[in-house]
Amino acid sequence: GAVVSQHPSRVICKSGTSVKIECRSLDFQATTMFWYRQFPKKSLMLMATSNEGSKATYEQGVEKDKFLINHASLTLSTLTVTSAHPEDSSFYICSASRDRGTEAFFGQGTRLTVV
Amino acid sequence: GESVGLHLPTLSVQEGDNSIINCAYSNSASDYFIWYKQESGKGPQFIIDIRSNMDKRQGQRVTVLLNKTVKHLSLQIAATQPGDSAVYFCAENIPFNKFYFGSGTKLNVKP
Numbered sequence: 001g002a003v004v005s006q007h008p009s010r011v012i013c014k015s016g017t018s019v020k021i022e023c024r025s026l027d028f029q030a031t032t033m034f035w036y037r038q039f040p041k042k043s044l045m046l047m048a049t050s051n052e053g054s055k056a057t058y059e060q061g062v063e064k065d066k067f068l069i070n071h072a073s074l075t076l077s078t079l080t081v082t083s084a085h086p087e088d089s090s091f092y093i094c095s096a097s098r099d100r101g102t103e104a105f106f107g108q109g110t111r112l113t114v115v
Numbered sequence: 116g117e118s119v120g121l122h123l124p125t126l127s128v129q130e131g132d133n134s135i136i137n138c139a140y141s142n143s144a145s146d147y148f149i150w151y152k153q154e155s156g157k158g159p160q161f162i163i164d165i166r167s168n169m170d171k172r173q174g175q176r177v178t179v180l181l182n183k184t185v186k187h188l189s190l191q192i193a194a195t196q197p198g199d200s201a202v203y204f205c206a207e208n209i210p211f212n213k214f215y216f217g218s219g220t221k222l223n224v225k226p
Contacts, residue, residue, distance in 0.1 A: 032212055041123055043204060044216040093158050100212040101147050106158035
């Protein structure tokens with residue numbers, strides 16, 4: 001399968017600061033990238049869908065200004081958690097797919113802890 | 116959407132037995148489905164997929180069944196091994212290319 005790399009794998013930040021998470025497709029061009037959030041022992045919750053070169057589509061209840069998504073190229077998408085609070089602590093996972101309606105490959109996830 | 120409830124449902128099986136994990140999906144317009152395996156602290160790993168024009172697909176030791184009438188998916192794992200212990204999610208792809216995850220099932224394989 002294709003490889004999706006997510007960085008960093010773990011990050012601890014102070015309340016009020018911003019954190020950027022990168023998602024890269026290493027061996028394919030990703031038309032679409034997805035960002036998910038996962039709480040302990042829960043399923044993955046889709047936050048937003050981003051297509052290269054266009055604005056991300058956010059799911060209902062997800063704050064656009066809080067979770068900034070940039071899909072600047074076919075191999076890179078970034079999620080920036082702005083003005084982080086302890087309740088933003090979670091496991092964030094990205095995935096990427098080559099084309100619409102094709103399998104999505106996942107990164108290894110980022111454990112964000114806000115103190 | 117987001118799962119509800121405090122804990123993931125757990126399926127315990129004996130090593131060597133067959134496992135069946137079920138999933139109900141929500142959108143009748145979904146046309147593509149994937150089963151993922153997730154180990155603790157890691158991202159989901161692709162297992163097998165199926166499109167809505169099929170009702171069965173087989174892989175190595177795994178079979179996915181799709182019943183569109185009742186919006187139900189199942190994952191069958193033959194000769195379950197300790198390495199199969201993980202949380203399993205189904206994901207549905209709705210038109211316009213969004214993947215939503217089911218609530219997940221924890222598979223516990225007893226040696």
